[in-house]
Amino acid sequence: MAQPDTKTRIISTAEELFALAGFHLTSLRTITTQAGVNLAAVNYHFGSKEALLEAVFDRHLIPLNDIRIKRLEGVAAQAKKSGRPPEVEGVLRCFTEPTLALLHRDSGTGYFRMLVGRSLSDPDQTVRQLFLGRVSGVLELLLDLLCQALPHRSRESVSLKLNFALGAMSHTLIFQGQGGLLGGVDKGKSIDEVIEMLTNFIVKGMEG
Template identity: 40%
Template sequence: MAVEETKTNILDAAESFFAEMGFYGTSLRQITERAGVNVASVNYHFGSKENLMDAVLRRRLEPLNAIRMARLDAVEAEAAEAGEPPSVRAVMTALIEPTLRAVVQPEFGGFSIIMNRVFTEHRGAMMERVGPLIEPLLNRYLKALGEALPNLPKEEVVLRFRMSLGAMQHAIHAVRGYLTDSCPRALTTAMPEETVVNSLIDYITRGMEDT
């Protein structure tokens, strides 16, 4: 098996188990059995289970973050050219649209569940590993929102942004049809991506701008 194929198989297996079982609930033996490799291969390519989690996160987040940063750069450049602060809608669209477009892709299925664990468990290995990967992105967006909402106290902008991130996470459920079977059918059926994207942007924009 080629080196890159081995690494990809390990990452795919790890992503699947981390999504299903969580970081602590997953053993390296489970990962290696599904990947068709031995434990030594994991140690050789990644060094540790923690480093493997880092690699799983970076594989999905780094390309997506690059897109979201580029979108925000374009929003800020356009606003600067017009001599105005960026609009809330433009800033949040730059974040929401590429995020929801990405999570509907088949390869993002397991990773979307991992990120749900990050935002619902609030602490532990997953949050510790993902924090450094998303903090620069969130700080950039917070700065842009502060410029878009100069009359709101910084603390209020932060709070509204945090609630917006929560709404975005639930929108991912709407796109992918997550939640448990015990929920009403209307809350477990996947909805059209375009409908969710547009509705979420409208919803968050109104909430952020409300005075």
């Protein structure tokens, strides 16, 4: 198996370190040392540390967003065609399934799930804004469809519940696989079971 090129090695290592220790606590020296490349390579290939973070986001977030948007638009088109509002669970799964698939270890996304889980609430404004700018479009589309699925609820109520759901998802993306918050907790559950339980949790909360 051939070594990935320098640029890819930097992205992969940065993804891991940003996810585990955060953007500002991870120095370019740590990244380049662990990646086995020269310190100056980051600025040669990306221009700045912030641009490196953008590259880390974009590598997996652009394909992920494409999938989420295609699925959401599919549900929207079907609702329009049939003249009936979409189902809550169907709409939610357009978003939850591709997102929670990041939990699978064979998804090829490494530590990206932890980075996604933390970014929305990262204390660093740079991280937050770069991430939010990449997902706000999808979230607005999701909110529109959820409002169609729940026509008797106000947009404010649906948006509030969507925020609850996003919080549960983010938290799970971070902690799943390291024993949960209290340790030794996810031993008996497969990743697919976790995903189904979380989806059920969100659907019940959203409909209730």
